[in-house]
Amino acid sequence: MPVFHVVLFRLKPGVAPAELEAWARMGKGMVGKIPGLLEFHANPPLAMTASRAKGYDMGLVAILEKPSDLQVYATHPAHLELHEKREQLCEDTLAYDLEY
Numbered sequence: 001m002p003v004f005h006v007v008l009f010r011l012k013p014g015v016a017p018a019e020l021e022a023w024a025r026m027g028k029g030m031v032g033k034i035p036g037l038l039e040f041h042a043n044p045p046l047a048m049t050a051s052r053a054k055g056y057d058m059g060l061v062a063i064l065e066k067p068s069d070l071q072v073y074a075t076h077p078a079h080l081e082l083h084e085k086r087e088q089l090c091e092d093t094l095a096y097d098l099e100y
Contacts, residue, residue: 027040027082
């Protein structure tokens with residue numbers, strides 16, 4: 001069964017929109033490079049529900065083919081590079097994985 005890998009981010013003060021756009025492009029660029037990664041989407045919360053986001057400024061959904069692909073994704077060099085960049089932009093994250 002496919003897996004949704006959902007991550008919410010609290011950005012550091014002063015992160016520019018261009019930095020986030022570049023980071024999201026890096027994420028989308030992992031599709032086709034990381035085995036099992038089918039889709040990658042990153043965006044801020046919808047304005048109409050942002051008040052319920054509890055301070056999280058950005059989120060991503062990565063769709064993977066199966067649960068075992070999470071380990072492949074987590075340890076792949078392309079993801080590690082994205083993770084390193086995320087560390088520069090974010091002060092906190094919350095991750096949640098579910099099958100559907």
